[in-house]
Amino acid sequence: MSALHVPNADPAVTVTGLRRAYGRRVVIDALDLRIERGEFVALLGESGCGKTTLLRALAGLDPIQAGRIDAPGKPAVVFQEPRLLPWDSLWRNVSLGLPEHGAREAAAAALAEVGLGNRLDDWPRTLSGGQAQRVALARALVQEPELLLLDEPFAALDALTRIRMHGLVKELVARHRPGVLLVTHDVEEAIRLADRILVMRDGAIAAEHLPETAADPQRFRALLLAELGVQGSAAA
Numbered sequence: 001m002s003a004l005h006v007p008n009a010d011p012a013v014t015v016t017g018l019r020r021a022y023g024r025r026v027v028i029d030a031l032d033l034r035i036e037r038g039e040f041v042a043l044l045g046e047s048g049c050g051k052t053t054l055l056r057a058l059a060g061l062d063p064i065q066a067g068r069i070d071a072p073g074k075p076a077v078v079f080q081e082p083r084l085l086p087w088d089s090l091w092r093n094v095s096l097g098l099p100e101h102g103a104r105e106a107a108a109a110a111l112a113e114v115g116l117g118n119r120l121d122d123w124p125r126t127l128s129g130g131q132a133q134r135v136a137l138a139r140a141l142v143q144e145p146e147l148l149l150l151d152e153p154f155a156a157l158d159a160l161t162r163i164r165m166h167g168l169v170k171e172l173v174a175r176h177r178p179g180v181l182l183v184t185h186d187v188e189e190a191i192r193l194a195d196r197i198l199v200m201r202d203g204a205i206a207a208e209h210l211p212e213t214a215a216d217p218q219r220f221r222a223l224l225l226a227e228l229g230v231q232g233s234a235a236a
């Protein structure tokens, strides 16, 4: 189990001995992970190391070949693309899967939280990329998930929108307190958002860090980049 996880807390998910293979190709093996409610965990790693594979397993989207994933409820996922239904209004997109009674009110509250409370009856095609991603966040939060899985949700956004989204997500997570696993390529994003950073290599957690406790931010960045295999970064 993770050396840095907070003891005696309230797990949003506990993973033990996870194995995930595509056919005979084992991508993740014997992986342990625990995320507490209210804890924001970022998962960094080189392309192809297995980040999305892990996230999809936690989301219950793919079968696992060994191990356990224990979670108190159904996780919500936000992907890189908003994945909105083009033929449904924003409030219907957000309330998809909720009981009909009270669905519009719940969607209205969630859309208001992401700053789109005046767009309930609009269509997805009328949104900017950043707005569409905010709707995807509202759709996740309306489920009141104990575990929120974010698969590079800001990667397709311009730099300014991405920074605004960081602020919004931080605020929403502080209010709703799900456990969060954010898959990202962006070291700065991980440092800005996460309570704990995991570095994945070849399907295993190779390192973990608590950014808050890093004495020297420059050295911490350099260390992360070195762990990610970025050449020349250790000396930075």
Ligand SMILES: Nc1ncnc2c1ncn2[C@@H]1O[C@H](COP(=O)(O)OP(=O)(O)OP(=O)(O)O)[C@@H](O)[C@H]1O
Pocket (backbone or CB within 6 Å): 022, 027, 045, 046, 047, 048, 049, 050, 051, 052, 053, 054
């Ligand atoms: N459906 C699939 N069938 C076979 N192999 C797959 C499948 N999906 C992923 N893989 C393989 O599993 C490994 C891990 O892929 P994964 O998408 O989890 O990596 P990642 O760390 O999320 O990469 P990226 O950062 O580029 O998104 C890769 O070698 C990939 O080729």
